[in-house]
Amino acid sequence: MGKQAYSGPLERVGEFVWRIPRSYKSGMRVDGLIYASEKLIEQIRHDQAPEQVANVAFLPGIQHASLAMPDIHWGYGFTIGGVCATDPEEGGVISPGGVGYDINCGVRLVRTRLSRSEVEPVLERLVDALYRRVPAGVGRGGAFRFDAKELCRLMAEGTRFLVGRGLASEADIAHTEAHGCLSGADPDLVSARAVERGAAQCGTLGSGNHFLEVQVVDEVCDEPAARTLGLAPDQVCVMIHSGSRGLGYQVCDDALRDLRGVPVKYGIQLPDAQLACAPVESPEGRRYLGAMCAAGNFAWCNRQLLMAQTRDVFAEVFGRSWSELGMSLVYDVAHNIAKHELHRIGGRERRVWVHRKGATRAFPPGHPEIPADYRAIGQPVLIPGDMGRASWVLVGQPGSMEQTFGTTCHGAGRAMSRTAALRASHGRRIDQELRERGVVARAQSWRGLAEEQPAAYKNVDDVVEVVHRAGLSRKVARMRPIGVIKG
């Protein structure tokens, strides 16, 4: 199975919306809808991502449409950038593939009171110190150890568990999606294997596209919203991208094994084994949900501990406490998760399971789940781009509730496969190229940098422009990387 272009139908039904009609494949229960510009849709056709959008439309209980954001690219089972909502009252299913192996992979943004001119003279030292302190890459265990009982509490309570240890504050919790805790977590449903894999990894970055970046606010598009989020031009921030580490991977692996044969048992026909699912209200479905929520809580603790280590390093390098440096959490979002949410469908409120596989919640102004201090502007949305160009801060808009179950994009989306990126980097020094762009990068392996080079990604500005103009989320600030830690 190699990379083939999509040859099925894609009908333009709006300035930024492309439809795969339900008639494309017998078995599709709803249309597929892809949000993209003309430029992006040409890139999207190059692989099998649209086919995967059509395949997701097979899932029982799916509502409205199988959706994809403009950063869509070919994944396994679900496309990356995919969104699907299922209604348990209509036999709706939960699909581990719609969440992914890295359960609650997500992003957080930490602001500082430091300006670019204060950081640049010590940037090299700062990035080196971050690289030494924050475990990144294959096999690097974390500095934090939790025994079995503590891990159970951590998975049940999420970020709040860390407050008692002085590793999280009430403000951190208030500015984390779902307050850093999914209430349906049942640690007893997390296998011993998952715990073994995750025990030493809470507070570690991982590898692949995970990163820790020192960024500068490069451009402010919405001054009042930026002020509300505590962001201003030239300000230094830190963005952290990681997930549930080995614990989450094993929870997903266990669930997919548990679900072998289950679709047949419930008479569900699927075009791809990786879409394996079970009715939400089945024993198999409930088992997965309890474990998924526990892994999600582990992920929030992981990012919290990554932030705690980052704060310590800044305090050491700048000789002031992290609170004196103003290192408050702006917000933390999950972008690989399934959430039980209330949405208006067919003229009435219904509680559905929204699968976001490489997609970000983007609730509009006034939504009760947004922290009180941000409620007037909408939920902050954090969109990492690539390590050479930019990342973005947006806020959710009413269009997301009307069109995409309160969802927007999650990143730039890959334009080049990892193998192609490696080929394209032959004879080049990506770290030096980044330095020429003003970015100091540290990574465990040169291959990691090569696979993640800026050219491997779509231009995040193009992706963000689509969600901005489609009314899903509004641009607030563009962030430019100056320091990068990779696994």
Added chain:
Amino acid sequence: MYELFDHTADIGLRVRSADREDLFREAATGLFSLIAEPVRGGPSSCPVEIEVRGERLDLLLFDWLSEWLYLSDRDRTILCDFEVEWVEGGLRGRATAVPMEEAGALLREVKAITYHGLRVEHAGTEWIAEVIVDV
């Protein structure tokens, strides 16, 4: 022999071999070539053994690779020198586990083996397997 093939977000691994034992051995070697540069056993290395059961060859390959990956992640080791033995109802594998700190260049983390595009086929005189791994 194994080779990598393009997959936008992840990495595809294709293995060809004249016999099934070699197919599974090469698949495991290919998997660990993604995680680290080739390793050799040293003074701290130790033997490890797994057993996987099942009838469907594609699922057997999935379980075979997943089991090695789990051991590697749990123990922070890189595995090499794989041996394959067919036993009733499945297969038994042996390998050498090298601690990561002695393994030389580490490349990337493999999160999981996926079912997407998973296949094991006997085509003419050769066995061919394809698997996409999440990285």
